[in-house]
Amino acid sequence: MMWFSTISQRLDRRNQTKNEAARDTPLQLEVLEGRQLLDASPTFIDIRVGAESSYPGMFTEVSGSLFFRANDGTSGPELFVSDGTSAGTHLVKDINPSGSSNISQLTNMNGTLFFTATDGVNGSELWMSNGTSAGTMMVKDIEPGAGSGRPEDLININGTLFFERNQAGYGDHLWKSDGTSAGTVLVKDLDPAPASYVLSQFTNFNGTLFFSESAGSQGVILWKSDGTSAGTEAVKTFDFFGIQEILPIGDTLYLTAGQTGVGFELWKSDGTSAGTVLVKDIEGTAGNSYPGGLTNVNGMLFFQATDGNLGHELWKTDGTSAGTELVKDINTGADSSYASRFVNVSGTLFFTANNGTNGSELWKSDGTSAGTQLVKDIVIGPTGSSIYEMVNVNGLLFFVPLVSSFGGDGEVWVSDGTSAGTVLVKDLYPGVYDADVDDLTNVNGTLFFEANDSVTGKELWVLDLIVETPRIVTGTDQGTPGTVRVFDTGGNELLNFNPYTAAFEGGIRVATGDINGDGILDIVTAAGPTGGPHIQVFDSTNGQLINGGVNNFYAYNPAFTGGVYVAVGDVNDDGFDDIITGADAGGGPHIKVFSGQDGSVITEFFAYDPSFIGGVRVAAGDINGDAKADIITAPGASGGPHIRVFSGVTGQQLAGPTTNFFAYDPNFFGGVFVAAGDVNNDGKDDIITAPGSTGGPHIKVFSSADASLLQNFYAYHPLFNGGVRVGSADVNQDGFADIITVPGATGGPHTRVFSGVDLADLSNFYSGAPDNTSGLYVAGGVSRFQDDVAPSIPAAPFSSFYVENDPPEDVQPESPTTKKSWVDDTEEFYQSAEEIDKLFSGLGIE
Template identity: 35%
Template sequence: MTRRYPRWLATAGACVLFSACGPLEEPPALEVPSTAIAPLEEDSGRRHHPERCEPPILVADLTPDGNSFVIEQLEVDGALFLINLDFLRSTFSLWKLEDVSEGRRRDPEFRAVLLKGELSVEPRGLVRVGRTLFLTLDDGIHGRELWKSDGTPEGTVLVEDLNPFGDAFPFSPTLVPGERTLYFVADDGRHGAELWRSDGTKRGTRLVEDIAPGPASASPGPFVVDGHRLLFGADDGVHGRELWRSDGTRGGTRLVEDIAPGSESSTPERLVRVGNHLTFFTADDGVHGRELWRSDGTRGGTRLVEDLRRGPESSDVESMVAVRRTLYFTAEDGVHGRELWASEGCEEDTRLVEDIRPGPEGSRPFELTPLGGKVIFTADDGVHGIEPWRSDGTRRGTFLLADTQPGPAMEFSPPTFLTAAEGKVFFYAFAPATGFEPWVTDGTRTGTHLVKDIRPGPGNSISGDPDPIHPIRGGAAFRAFDGDHGSEPWWTDGTEEGTMMADLVPGPGSSSPASFIAVGRWVYFMAADVTVGSEPWALPLACFPKGQDSH
């Protein structure tokens, strides 16, 4: 295929750093550096080096005369599988993209394989078990059923027609990958929505247990994988919706604990695994309100962690994230408002980390994001407005990282899209001098700074409805607009000099990139240029630094 190499832009300049001590000041406006734009090169004998950071190249034109839109995508065994929507034809298809260069350092070659096409109903639920892709798909004959693919058209097949009378997945599919087994919730038309398992063969696909006997549905979920077993909520029609466990066998599937005794439901939600064999979740036992619970999968090891808001009122535990052996979460204890809490699973080690905004209003921590042994989040202390914070679980180790928008007023968007890469957290934030731009933190004040003022001055390079930040190793890829080149793909290592872009549509036109994902030597994404609509492109993984854990 003819290779097209778009123009790309790299800039150099100093980073903006905050002082480690004393009051935080408004960052000074950046001096706009000069830019160097490499000209677009047509196919002129040039060879591409995936081990060097070079401009992205077009991988394939999946939808000639139309636009592609990625619904879902997943890496399996070094290849990219994606569900594609053809806007022009309003049809869906399953594709496999792979680098078939056979280790050659130069002149990469890609192959796009159509696995299943011309689907009128959207496939859903891509998951990987070993080297096999599973998904739910309606081929127009069997209804929505379980399918698998080995990456070939002939190996993309129906696993089993579980419900000959209709859809086995009439609801949003729940597919849970185990080490060697796929667990899922399906309705075969006789047992209701129940727990199933599959190894990818018809013989190895079976109902695990009819938890709610007969046509009633136990509706298992949400799930958490705890070693070789599952913990989940389910309703057997007798005990209400309670916590269950399963090892994939009928005998090993049982009620863990009837937390709200009798037919009442405790409704386990927000299951988060911490450490080796401890799962935190929220539940309502009918006495303490909805509070934080823990379980090791046994009845004796399932108990209320602490009644954070004393009495029958709920503490409304939310935003639960695991950071090593500690669970961080937000809750309202009725005194301090919504604040940051931490627990290792016992009442004595469950504590309010810091009353960031003293009084009953609360700082409303949000977007809790693990970074090494710490957590990065946004909060409002009542003085600085909503800003980035960090915590190591201690009061002294909980502090404001940067006052990106000085003062308490939120003139524009607060910091958002906190995204963990290796050793860093990237986010978007507004500053009066630079507008809404990408920022980065390593969990220290001096390491929290504007990545680059991509659209120099107070204008925004990030839209008011921003595209997500995509972590790639120790860097990030995202979509931005610099005022001259339209909305284009950008990538960064967290420094200004390491922030670059590719001008796929030269001039003010936009390629509107989306759906970045690292697979093998490449970072694939969807974008348009002057010759094709939105299609898959590949950027060398070498454009992104190898990160490291932050301690």
């Protein structure tokens, strides 16, 4: 049973553009779409077997494992570790055999856990652990003997652990550690005289430690430190109220602090005294605006404040006085909505607020007044649900509201940003009582929390969510049985099938997407020449036609046998991918867009002069950043390298620098293949091109923002002129689209994946027998599996990274052809920037 709708996280949508928009421009956000995930249900790990509680807490992620404190009933409250399974959850070490070790301050420093504990002999001191009993040890007895060094506020900054040590009668002092006893030392005694000064707000600002010191009559001081005594210096002193919050965004450090004559307001700093200035006196007098809840959403700072006339409401700033403004007066007038518990989920701000009618409930905002809305009135009426925990896991908001009038601390809920998609995950404590849920923690896409199901006590619970798993899909070209193969990123073949019949040898064009919205990657196939315009949609895990959504239709007149090209993208932003087709040779440049839900035609048009019969290749990507897939076209053989981009809804050509240009020399007529992906991670998909037959393996990537060349390289030996087909996927899951290539006809099945960042070789394998020189088509995508239901990866017969004889696209011929193609010209002048500029100066203009 599907249990909630989720945000679509398709491959080609990642982090949004970080631009210098005008202050009234809404944030460019990832659109929250109705999607459904695989069925998932939380499971518990009974650390203290029986009805007694282990009370797990202090959850901290280190290298994909969860460290925490728990009591198994034998050792007392001690250090535990979990990989999310019962077998992988165990006591790390009984640090204090005679009682509780009082573990606290759990901190990850470069894969090693640091924390404070007492072993019953020494006081509370600094400890470290690698997850094993032998590797769990005291770093240093800072206060020798039974006394306590009392390290607090541990923070990792570039491999140095900073902390404060509270020394009785002297207040706090700044210390650091490299994980050794000798390397655990005082950085600087900020105030040598006995005093009760307090250090707090330890923050990493571009590799430098910033913190505040409450220095009594001296006021509150903002400090910075590079880890040396000389490099530890005061930045600015505030004489009124303390520094309550510090948050870095890029090269700006925001803080809330008070100053005489201004009150408690929002400040910013570049790390210097002169550069530490008031952002805006929001309250306008010597009163206080009380800014709080500082949260970064795509470079914009959101917070709560009051201007003295309206109540405490949602504000935002770009760091300038003019750009600091009220987002929305949620509880109109002088009353306050008390917007708080801010969480950034894929560019949308989620928070709690009280509009005066519905009580404190879940809200969201895109940074505009109109886009700031109540998500759901969970507890109907003015009472409110009093949400107290919120966390982002894989683009979904998990939270805990109070919905029972019988006490307790709520159950786990999830939201995709819609009212319908805001639901209870599971009633862990059945009936009117609540499960007392706490400590929602995201560990690499797995949600950990503690809860009480009324049977096992308060224990550790785990919810395995979807794992994004890249896949590479190839289809054979003409001259060999039509076969689709699915590979993992290591080149292991997971699946192969014949989408039509094994006897059909006209070629299989492939595209990938999620047509039915189940989170599993679907494979869309189209028959090549001699096949009808038959489109089918298969589940990538089993090779069967999908359930739900369109899965089998003819894109054009069934009598047309010229072949079809296919692409996939959500053109109308309905949360389901749509199918885009282009007729091949003999059919005219006829583009059609079919709804993935019901197969209806959304739009159709001719990408070029209708009399052109060389065919048209298609790709889909969000070129203009409006969260809708656009259609990228390129002519087939006998057409010039003319790239165009159209709206997938209207069929009209879009405006922009990369919507109408020539990718190569206009005199090249071998056709072009296209793909799209956000290669530079700017929130817009870029255009990837490769020449067709008679062209060299020359791959280009054009920025959708300004048409600049992001990448420009040869995928195979420059003398191979069989053409290259391209695809795109975030294969290494770094947030940047990567480039997938396969050779065209006369080339072997050499499948390659290049990093979109630096062209590093991410994958390199043969899709099929190495001696097959018929060529391939390729597509990439991401499937979203739940950890325990991901398909196993069988051994693959065609995953070899080397063969006895290299295929033709990798071999330099002994006697190169005498025919001089455009790639030969390119090769000759490739060494000269001036000649390149001269030849290609007109590119980008038809």
